[in-house]
Amino acid sequence: MKTLKAHNLRYSFNMKILVFILFSTSFLFGQNITCSPKDKQAFEDKIIEIDGLLEKDFGKTIVAVGKTFLGTPYVAKTLEIGENETLVINLQGLDCTTFVENVLAFSRMLKNEQTSFTDFTKTIETIRYKNGKLSGYASRLHYFSEWIANNAIKGIVNDITSEIGGKPITKDINFMSTHRDLYPFLSDDENYEKIKASENYLNTESICVLAQAEIEANEHLIQSGDIIALTTAIKGLDITHTGIATREADGRIYLLHASTVGEVVVSKLPLADYLKKVKNNTGIMVARPLFP
Secondary structure (H helix, E strand, O other): HOOOOHHHHHHHHHHHHHHHHHHHHEEOOOOEEEHHHHHEEEEEEEHHOOOOOOOOOOOHHHHHHHHOOOOEOOOOOOOOOOOOOEEEEEOOOEOHHHHHHHHHHHHHHHOOOOOOOOHHHHHHHHEEEHHHHOOOHHHHHHOOOHHHHHHOOOEEEEEEEHHHHOEEOOOOOHHHOHHHHHHHHHHHHHHOOOOEEEEEEEEOOEEEEEEEEHHHHHHHHHHOOEEEEEOOOOOOOEEEEEEEEEEEOOOOEEEEEEEEEEEEOOOOHHHHHHHHOOOEEEEEEEEOOOOO
């Protein structure tokens, strides 16, 4: 009986360890990663699905990879998991930012002939975090104007908004700190103070915006694969939504994005017309992904 009981205890303990490994945060080459078995399988499937989609025009590669996500469910706050910041890998449900990040990561891997999960997680970390390093909640690029600026420094994108007619504006960015209750991680005072510090830095910089009324006239300067960020009149906020530009058969630029209507779609209307129906929209920022 004692032997059987000991065996059962060991079995129970081993099963708990297995469940922890499969469903909880794991550590891989120094990274603190949260990824379910289904998402790991989704990664493997995606690597197979995008094989052969590489184009000489990197923007066309990005659109081709992006369209493999069509129909993927929209899920808000996909990164707000657990009590501490981890590198969340979720390919089954995407918000607008994680859609852009995943498409950009897979496209860069395709160009670099990379196929391993380790390469993918390193690429996502590089894109998602300040200076490419996960170091707590505040290291995530929460404000998308900062996401563009920091990824420009890394050589991943180029902010071309000024080149296509955009004008610099200044605006107080403080939405997160003034809406602390909306962000569970900000209940931690250290996270809160670090986010305020990030906001203070952002407020020393201007951002360039192509006004909504000028988008159609400058649409010919936007290319397929450009990252489109929707600027807003909402107090304290820079960007409300993001997606990928795609020039469709009629020659117009549309938005490929994880839509709050429920899934990844191509907008039914061209970008300039679509934005007129977006409440509080003031225009766009445009970032062009750079060929790795």
